[in-house]
Amino acid sequence: MPEQSTLQYTAEHEWVLIENDVATIGITAYAAEKLGDVVFVDLPNNGASVTTGTVIGEIESTKSVGELFAPVNGEVTEVNDAVVDSPELVNSDPFGAGWLVKIRFIELPELMTFAEYSVLVGE
Amino acid sequence: MSDSTVAQQLYSPLNQIHLDAGASFTDFAGWQMPVRYSSDLAEHHAVRACAALFDLSHMGEILVLGPEAADALDYALAGKLSTIAVGQAKYSLLLARDGGIIDDLVVYRTGEDRYLVVANASNRDVVAAELLDRCSPFECEVQDESDDIALIAIQGPRALEILQELPGLHVAGLAELRYYWSVAGMFGEHAVLLARTGYTGEDGFELYLAPEAAPALWEALAETGAGSGLVPAGLASRDTLRLEAGMPLYGHELGLDIFPAQAGLARVVNLSKEGDFVGRAPIEAQSADAEMRVLVGLRSSGKRAGRAGYEIFADATSTAPVGLITSGALSPTLGYPIAMAYVDPKCADVGAELFIDVRGTRVAASVTPLPFYKRESN
Numbered sequence: 007m008p009e010q011s012t013l014q015y016t017a018e019h020e021w022v023l024i025e026n027d028v029a030t031i032g033i034t035a036y037a038a039e040k041l042g043d044v045v046f047v048d049l050p051n052n053g054a055s056v057t058t059g060t061v062i063g064e065i066e067s068t069k070s071v072g073e074l075f076a077p078v079n080g081e082v083t084e085v086n087d088a089v090v091d092s093p094e095l096v097n098s099d100p101f102g103a104g105w106l107v108k109i110r111f112i113e114l115p116e117l118m119t120f121a122e123y124s125v126l127v128g129e
Numbered sequence: 130m131s132d133s134t135v136a137q138q139l140y141s142p143l144n145q146i147h148l149d150a151g152a153s154f155t156d157f158a159g160w161q162m163p164v165r166y167s168s169d170l171a172e173h174h175a176v177r178a179c180a181a182l183f184d185l186s187h188m189g190e191i192l193v194l195g196p197e198a199a200d201a202l203d204y205a206l207a208g209k210l211s212t213i214a215v216g217q218a219k220y221s222l223l224l225a226r227d228g229g230i231i232d233d234l235v236v237y238r239t240g241e242d243r244y245l246v247v248a249n250a251s252n253r254d255v256v257a258a259e260l261l262d263r264c265s266p267f268e269c270e271v272q273d274e275s276d277d278i279a280l281i282a283i284q285g286p287r288a289l290e291i292l293q294e295l296p297g298l299h300v301a302g303l304a305e306l307r308y309y310w311s312v313a314g315m316f317g318e319h320a321v322l323l324a325r326t327g328y329t330g331e332d333g334f335e336l337y338l339a340p341e342a343a344p345a346l347w348e349a350l351a352e353t354g355a356g357s358g359l360v361p362a363g364l365a366s367r368d369t370l371r372l373e374a375g376m377p378l379y380g381h382e383l384g385l386d387i388f389p390a391q392a393g394l395a396r397v398v399n400l401s402k403e404g405d406f407v408g409r410a411p412i413e414a415q416s417a418d419a420e421m422r423v424l425v426g427l428r429s430s431g432k433r434a435g436r437a438g439y440e441i442f443a444d445a446t447s448t449a450p451v452g453l454i455t456s457g458a459l460s461p462t463l464g465y466p467i468a469m470a471y472v473d474p475k476c477a478d479v480g481a482e483l484f485i486d487v488r489g490t491r492v493a494a495s496v497t498p499l500p501f502y503k504r505e506s507n
Contacts (some may be wrong), residue, residue: 039153042164042165042365043167043168043169043171044460045459046433048433054314064488066434066459067169068173068369068458068461069164069169069368069458070367071436071488087142
């Protein structure tokens with residue numbers, strides 16, 4: 007599990023781990039907590055091309071539906087099948103086993119630092 | 130109701146206990162109430178398998194008392210409250226003058242000329258005002274006691290045994306208390322009204338008592354029940370529990386634009402009672418009208434739940450909706466998506482195959498009888 011302080015963040019409460027030209031994306035513990043128990047995750051197909059800021063998936067709890075936004079332009083290189091089978095991983099390990107997709111990006115937009123995101127969620 | 134109450138945050142007498150328990154909160158009708166303590170699903174399953182505690186102190190409690198209290202309520206409400214026995218409770222409706230639903234209520238007869246009317250938190254003011262107005266020709270008083278009454282529910286198959294073991298609770302005939310009956314008792318030195326009612330589809334009890342006594346009761350229940358799997362539960366699980374049990378929620382299945390018959394509540398409106406009551410004339414006049422949408426249950430396969438506000442279509446491609454979902458979720462107990470919806474009468478037969486527009490995708494759903502879930506020992 008990556009250190010939260012080394013991740014980058016979006017205002018949509020997603021975290022982004024940059025490794026070379028691939029971004030691994032998940033939702034933050036804050037977002038998971040707000041959603042409640044996640045019971046269904048809908049992710050894009052492998053190879054899908056995605057555009058920054060567009061909805062590429064859905065995360066449903068018993069109570070509500072959260073949208074997954076692409077934080078970068080690029081192509082989906084991997085989706086987390088484990089989280090599709092066991093959506094509760096989003097709650098139990100949001101920064102680790104609960105990761106959602108990997109996207110090979112073309113250019114990296116400006117994202118939030120851990121400190122900036124902490125301010126956003128008031129922690 | 131009034132602007133002055135909008136800005137004012139209301140807190141349950143159990144607020145500190147919830148904070149200490151690490152609850153997440155939601156605003157409900159101006160009240161900061163627990164939405165969950167740990168997990169919606171765990172709390173839901175606890176009610177089905179063991180028991181859970183709910184803080185319902187935000188609910189409205191309005192007393193109607195006096196020699197003509199029974200007659201007053203027969204006029205003010207849709208049901209015949211004069212014929213329930215002392216100790217008995219009845220589910221009823223407060224109808225608007227045009228027959229729409231102002232609120233759904235549970236009415237407890239706590240004495241020969243004494244009733245406790247329990248209203249939804251969001252409707253407390255309007256219910257109190259309507260009762261005051263409607264009861265004014267009768268010899269009785271209407272008192273909004275909501276600020277002086279806390280409410281704790283213990284729901285689940287082990288609720289009875291936990292209450293039986295609860296130190297300090299003195300209630301006669303607890304085990305024999307029937308569903309929708311209540312009994313007065315004591316918790317320590319505080320009076321408590323204990324009712325076998327609830328909103329989960331499970332056996333359970335609701336305990337009304339003074340706010341200052343509520344923390345001690347909550348903690349005693351939590352301690353006594355800990356070995357039986359009792360957990361505190363929030364409003365999120367309460368919502369999925371009542372949905373599985375097919376119970377309507379005001380603002381979703383019930384509202385001013387809904388007539389009782391549409392909601393499957395025609396039986397709650399007692400047209401055979403003598404004398405007028407508010408809402409009677411428009412409801413009698415409309416009985417032949419079969420064009421109104423009616424409440425149905427829907428179930429689908431997979432995991433994608435239709436939710437409140439999603440439209441329903443007769444087939445996979447049509448553009449004119451035939452209905453609208455009022456509540457929906459992936460049922461924690463049943464494992465498939467369930468929803469309550471208002472649909473055109475021609476689509477309302479059990480077994481009818483319909484489609485829910487789930488954010489742009491049509492998901493097949495079939496009309497199914499309510500409730501979705503019924504406990505075995507009913």
